[in-house]
Amino acid sequence: MxxxxxxxxxxxxxxxxxxxxxxxxxxxxxxxxxxxxxxxxxxxxxxxxxxxxxxxxxxxxxxxxxxxxxxxxxxxxxxxxxxxxxxxxxxxxxxxxxxxxxxxxxxxxxxxxxxxxxxxxxxxxxxxxxxxxxxxxxxxxxxxxxxxxxxxxxxxxxxxxxxxxSVDTTDRNGQTPLMLSSHKVIGLEPTKFLLKFNPSIKAVDNIEKNTALHWAITAENVNAIDVLLEVGSSLDIKNAKGYRPLDLAHQTKNRLIIHLLSEEERTRARRTSRFLRVVEKNEFLLLIVSSLVLIWTIGYVVDLNSDSWLLKGSLLLFLSAILSVFARLFIGYNKLKYFPVAFMLGSLFWISWTCFIYFLPDFPTTISQLPFFFGIVGLFYYFYKTVRVDPGYIKSTEEEIKKNIINLAETGSLDFRTFCTSCLVKKPLRSFHCHSCNSCVARYDQHCIWVGQCIGVGNHSYFLLFLIFLTIVNIWAIYGTILYWSEHCTTTYQQDGAWTSFTQIVSCSPWVLYIFTIVCFHTSWATLLLVLQLYQIIFLGLTSHERITLWKQNKRSKHPVSLRKTPYNHGCLQNIADFFQCRCFGMFKPNIIDWTKQYTLRFHSLKEWNTV
CATH class of the missing domain: 1.25.40.20 (Ankyrin repeat-containing domain)
Incomplete structure (x- = not known):
């Protein structure tokens, strides 16, 4: 029945x-x-x-x-x-x-x-x-x-x-909920959700002696296999028939599952080598060194004293193949997401080196050189602060997590708007779960690929200052490049036109032109991001995530809401005071809010906060 x-x-x-x-x-x-x-x-x-x-x-x-x-x-x-x-x-x-x-x-x-x-x-x-x-x-x-x-x-x-x-309670056959989910429910959930409660991934049932990974392979549940491998499920446990997970995968003849398990086995085998363990611990450093070498090598090839672009193109292709093999051997897939960070740091090193060697001699006075030195120091300082400061991760103890679940369930509000199923925490206002960091971030702005970090309430001001100093350095470098060309490169623009002048500049110093191209690239994204940040902070009082979400909702809605009419917009000057938490010699009273624990709209000025 x-x-x-x-x-x-x-x-x-x-x-x-x-x-x-x-x-x-x-x-x-x-x-x-x-x-x-x-x-x-x-x-x-x-x-x-x-x-x-x-x-x-x-x-x-x-x-x-x-x-x-x-x-x-x-x-x-x-x-x-x-x-x-x-x-x-x-x-x-x-x-x-x-x-x-x-x-x-x-x-x-x-x-x-x-x-x-x-x-x-x-x-x-x-x-x-x-x-x-x-x-x-x-x-x-x-x-x-x-x-x-x-x-x-x-x-x-x-x-x-x-x-x-108990998350490891067993049924009549000795199967845990994790085994049942891996075997009977095709898809990512609830297997991924159960893993948040730290179930045993080595437990076996009473009959087949299968682990959860064995059961997922038997059901060809690729999503479950992926998350089970991610949390470190054993590849060596044998079931009642003597089959390891990879043996079972070969029986299914599913190429994707065989590939997943084979790659995981190779990755784990690498960790047995002392050399490869050292490499794994320093993968990010390797990525930065690789970027430095890549940027320099491309510039060196471009700067070769040869008119054969076929030769230069072939060298660049060969270089790309070498770096691809190197990355595959020594840099894990999960670290490749930091390549934009490594590329930016490598770029800044060679931009700084070029400025010292090529551009600074053309600036006769110390005052004209100050923006560069001031910008470089500020740039690296605020980059460090942006990366190292906690952006506002929402943290809870196991006891708090269970208490929140019970409280939300018994009040009839256990849903995705108030509870994060990945972090198992009650979500404060303006927070968002970042899938790259796998954490909920208070007053979430974005996950910036150029710093490899979430931008939230804790590091948002540092990120804004980082963009400002990066823009200063880039503009100074562009000015230095133009001054260098005017001082050291002879062009005949008036007589022969723009194209001939361009070829003369290329011939004069291909390296400087190459660095100038990189500078222009960084200037474009940094300036655009800075303008958007200033606009939404000063005029809207919103984060990037909130602005984009409201914009999408307005596109679908028959009654769009103005971006300026939100509870977080208190006027330009007050928005600035709230963002930087500055009193400006008593001219402003910023609202002091702990966004990691703010679940309802309530604002306190600094004076009120001190009396709370």
Missing amino acids: ECKSHSHGPLRHHGHSWPDTYEDKDLLKEQDVVPLVEDYSTFDIVKATQYGLLERCQELVEAGYDVRQPDKENVTLLHWAAINNRLDLVKFFISKGAVVDQLGGDLNSTPLHWAIRQGHLSMVILLLKLGADSTLIDGEGYSSLHLAVLFQHMPIIAYLIAKGQ
Whole structure:
């Protein structure tokens, strides 16, 4: 007997990980609707329970009906109330002696099992409060947590674990929820979600002796395999038939799975070499050195005393092939995301070197050289501060995480707008989960590829100053390049035109032109980013993420909202004071807000904050 066939009112789909909201208020309102054509007084107690008719049920119970009595399908009234999410009826039946953990139905399930299959979080909460045992198994051998995993009801999974059910609880066959998810639920969730609660990845079941990774391979569940490898699942454990995960993969003949496991095995084998372990620890340094060598080598090839561009092109292709092999051998894939950072740092080194060697001699006075030195010092200082300062990661202890889950669930607001399923934290206002850093960041602005770091409340001001100093250095370098060409390169623009003048500049110093191209590239993105930052900070009081989100919403909405009409825009001068937290000799009173713990809109001036 499928329990869902006896449910009245709208049912939730058994595949939604985190619905827009997990409140049952609307659901209950809809379920209160009963057939208008029938006389309710003719309803028997089972039908009255299914439709939530409390008064009719009270009437029949007072007339002598035993609430513990099962029907012909061996199902009690408490089961029918649980499957149909009738909270009031459950309380009433329990008060009249109903057994909260009564087994019934073809699946020999408790009312809690039935509620979990349907995804009724509010009913699960109520039954647990009334003493239901979440560790009991049903006729199929599943515990409450196994059922929540099987039907992909993420809020219920979170709530059960937060209430104390072990994430490694086993079913009749010794399978943990992680094994069941890897085997039975194709896709990323709930496997990835379960891994947030630190389950055992080495546990094996009682029959096949498979780990969760074995089960994922058996089901060809590529997403589950990927996340299990990411957390370090063993590749050496053998099952009852003596198969390791890779052996099992060869049996499936799935090329993608074989490739994933083979690459992971090679990566782990590298870690046994002392030399390769040292290399792995210094991959970012290697990436910077590679960028320095790459930028210099390209400039050297361009600067060769040869008119053969075929030769130069061939050398550049050969160089690209060498660097590609080097990166594949010594730099991990996860570190390649920092290539823009390494490229920028390498560029700045050679730009600085060129300025010292080529441009500074053409500036006769110390005053004219000061912007360069001032800019370089400020640039590297604020780059360091941007990278090293905590951008505002939202942190919680395991105890706080469980407390938040229980609190959100019991208040009917355990949804993705208030709870991050990756970090398992309650999300403050203006925060966002960065997938690159895998963390929630307070007052999130962006993840900037040029610093390899999230920009949030903690380092946003440093990032803005970094952009300002980078722009100063770039503009000075452009001016120095133009001055160098005017002093050292002879051109005949008036007589021969622009193209001839360009070829003369190239011939004069290909290296300077090459560095000038790099400077122009960095100037373009830095200036654009700086202008956008200043605009949204001063005139909007918004972050980049908020501005882009509102812009997208306005494109889809019939009633667009002005970007300037938000709760965070307090006027240009106040926005600046709030951003930099500056009083400007008492001229302003900045709002002091801890965005890592701000869940409601509330602003304190500095004076008010000191009295709080």
